[in-house]
Amino acid sequence: MAINVKDLDRDFKYQVMREPGGEYLSRCFACGTCTASCPVREIDERFNPRKIIRMTLLGMKKEVIESEFVWLCTACYMCQERCPQDVKITDLMNAIKNVAVKEGFIHPSYTAQVEALKKFSRLYEVGEFENKKRQKIGLPALDTETKKEFVQVIDDYVSGLLKEGEE
Amino acid sequence: MKYAFFLGCTVPVRAQNYELSARRVAEKLGIELVDVPEFRCCGYPIKSVNFKGHLVMTAINLALAERQGLNITTLCNACSVTMIESNEELKAHPEFLEEVNGELSKFGLEYKGTVKVKHFARVLYEDYGPEKLKEHIIRPLEGYRFASHYGCHFIRPSSVYAEFDDPQYPVSLDRLVEVTGAEAVDYPEKQLCCGGGILGIKEDVALALSNKKLGIVKEKNADGMISICPFCSIMYEGNQKKIEKTYEKEYGIPVLYYTQILGLAMGFSSEEMGLKLNRIKPRALMEAFSNG
Numbered sequence: 001m002a003i004n005v006k007d008l009d010r011d012f013k014y015q016v017m018r019e020p021g022g023e024y025l026s027r028c029f030a031c032g033t034c035t036a037s038c039p040v041r042e043i044d045e046r047f048n049p050r051k052i053i054r055m056t057l058l059g060m061k062k063e064v065i066e067s068e069f070v071w072l073c074t075a076c077y078m079c080q081e082r083c084p085q086d087v088k089i090t091d092l093m094n095a096i097k098n099v100a101v102k103e104g105f106i107h108p109s110y111t112a113q114v115e116a117l118k119k120f121s122r123l124y125e126v127g128e129f130e131n132k133k134r135q136k137i138g139l140p141a142l143d144t145e146t147k148k149e150f151v152q153v154i155d156d157y158v159s160g161l162l163k164e165g166e167e
Numbered sequence: 168m169k170y171a172f173f174l175g176c177t178v179p180v181r182a183q184n185y186e187l188s189a190r191r192v193a194e195k196l197g198i199e200l201v202d203v204p205e206f207r208c209c210g211y212p213i214k215s216v217n218f219k220g221h222l223v224m225t226a227i228n229l230a231l232a233e234r235q236g237l238n239i240t241t242l243c244n245a246c247s248v249t250m251i252e253s254n255e256e257l258k259a260h261p262e263f264l265e266e267v268n269g270e271l272s273k274f275g276l277e278y279k280g281t282v283k284v285k286h287f288a289r290v291l292y293e294d295y296g297p298e299k300l301k302e303h304i305i306r307p308l309e310g311y312r313f314a315s316h317y318g319c320h321f322i323r324p325s326s327v328y329a330e331f332d333d334p335q336y337p338v339s340l341d342r343l344v345e346v347t348g349a350e351a352v353d354y355p356e357k358q359l360c361c362g363g364g365i366l367g368i369k370e371d372v373a374l375a376l377s378n379k380k381l382g383i384v385k386e387k388n389a390d391g392m393i394s395i396c397p398f399c400s401i402m403y404e405g406n407q408k409k410i411e412k413t414y415e416k417e418y419g420i421p422v423l424y425y426t427q428i429l430g431l432a433m434g435f436s437s438e439e440m441g442l443k444l445n446r447i448k449p450r451a452l453m454e455a456f457s458n459g
Contacts, residue, residue: 020218020256020263039360043375071215071368074376076360077323081334090324097215106216109367113212121207123176130180137441139186142179143204149227149274150207156270157220158213 008059015099016056022095027085028053034079034089040072047072049079049089056096065100071107073097101161114158121150168294170240170285171232172200173250175397176208178242181405182397184441185242188426189287191435196295196303200240205231209246210253219266225253226267230278238283240290244396248320250284251327286321288395288425289331292339300346305434307348311452313428314352314389315340316380316403318396319360334358343425344393347432352389356380361402371413377402378410381418391421391449393428400424404446421449431456 016022034049041047046069055064064070073093080090100106116123131141178186193200210224229250232239241247257264257280268277285293291300317337325334332339335358341351362376381403384392394400404422411418423445430440436458442449 039362039376039379040365040372044369044372047372068369072365072372074319074360074362074364074373076319076364077334078319078358078360080324094215094218098218101216107368110212110216112367114216117208117212123208123212124180126179134179134183137183137187137444139179139183139190140202142174147205147207147227149276150224152273153220153223153227153270154213157217157223161217 003058003060007062009061010059012059012061012064013057016092016095019095019098021088021091021098024085024087025053025056025092028057028087029085030054031084033082033084034087037078037082039076039078040074044072049073049093052096053087053089053092064096065103065105068107070096070100071109106162111162114154114162118151118154119146121145121147168197168290169199169201169237170290171203171206171235171237173203173206173209173228173232173239173241173246173284175241175243175246177397177401182242182400182424184427184444185397185400185424187439187441187444188424188430188435189242191439192426192430192433193287195433196300198290198295201235201237203231203235203237209241209243209249211245211249214249219263221249222253222256222263223267223270225250226257226271226278227274227276229254229282229284230271230276232282233278234276238285240285240287242287242395242397244286244318244320245398247284247286248324248327252324254280254282254284255327286395288321288340288343291429292343293331297342297346300343300429304346304348304432306432306456308428308432309348311349311390311428312352312388313344313349313391313393313423314354314384314387315344315357315393316361316399317357318394318399319358321395322358340393340395340425344428347428349428352384352387354383354387354389356383361396361399363398363402366402366406373402374406374410374413377406378414378416381407381410381420382416384420385416385418389420390451391423393425394422395425407447419447421445421447421452423449423452428452
């Protein structure tokens with residue numbers, strides 16, 4: 001696929017670098033240590049950290065944020081440990097995901113997690129049923145209340161982003 | 168030794184054998200675990216969505232512990248790394264702490280930044296120490312061979328764990344396994360990720376990652392894997408049958424939580440350590456250490 005300069009978004013890299021974790025993007029000299037260290041890349045070639053970094057630096061915004069591969073990072077930090085330029089690649093992948101979400105592209109698995117957190121303040125519900133099971137094996141019952149603090153955080157920081165995505 | 172006990176989301180629902188064994192072991196060792204009823208999610212799932220939102224979520228929990236003057240211990244690698252990293256971020260960026268406290272003030276909370284967070288296995292390794300732990304071993308697990316699985320977020324990123332263990336060639340959990348009298352089996356790719364972080368994104372890739380390590384451990388003929396993270400256990404144990412079917416393999420590898428084998432060696436029965444809740448039954452241990 002040829003890259004057309006007219007399709008590139010020159011602001012994209014700055015947008016990523018403004019996100020927490022994206023600050024060191026421009027340090028990359030494309031050695032590929034990240035890709036060689038990546039356990040996901042070994043299984044699925046679509047996930048290639050060096051390529052994602054290159055695409056981001058070039059301004060291939062649409063191709064990066066609309067694709068599934070940015071969500072394939074397991075956050076194992078092996079690339080980050082081995083990067084000779086200290087790009088902090090795992091943190092960078094997170095920054096790219098945050099940009100994708102701001103642009104309306106959140107992976108549905110995260111939408112589901114946000115919904116669960118808003119409902120239960122936990123990823124999994126702890127209700128009467130779970131507490132009975134816990135007590136039966138000698139564990140204390142847990143507080144089942146949905147905490148207003150957690151609802152508020154999601155409303156203040158996340159809900160707005162999800163609505164934009166639906167439009 | 169006293170810690171606020173942070174359970175997170177997965178442990179209390181999907182790893183009750185871990186929680187049970189950790190509570191029992193801690194009590195016998197004299198490590199006081201204080202339950203904080205208001206604790207909720209650590210904020211990890213929100214990090215990929217919105218970094219600042221995740222910082223606030225973490226800080227709510229940190230502030231609750233700080234209010235009681237307690238440091239935090241957790242059983243989950245993801246909870247550990249999230250709270251440790253957020254703590255560092257709030258220290259390094261006063262403007263983040265200011266924003267977070269602006270949000271916390273809505274609920275009458277404030278975070279000053281004084282709480283330390285440690286995984287329970289690290290508490291055992293550092294605060295208690297292998298030598299002192301050995302004094303509690305009354306029934307060494309001689310003849311058993313276990314493969315330690317550290318999980319990524321127990322040792323990486325080294326920016327927050329440098330003082331603890333090597334990010335690529337860790338030793339701490341192997342030493343802890345040896346405390347029980349069992350052999351810590353050495354094997355390649357000990358640092359390999361379980362794939363749990365992307366199970367909900369792309370299951371086949373996640374399972375392929377777990378399959379890789381299960382294959383390596385099988386070749387070493389270990390009696391089981393030792394985990395210290397509920398999600399790693401879900402991958403290697405909860406999904407093992409699915410992996411066997413997908414890849415036409417026969418593993419049958421029990422996956423135990425470290426606190427379970429430590430407890431057995433300290434004299435607890437397999438019933439007390441919740442071994443019957445393990446999905447792949449560690450039959451030899453269950454028979455040898457049953458109280459019935």
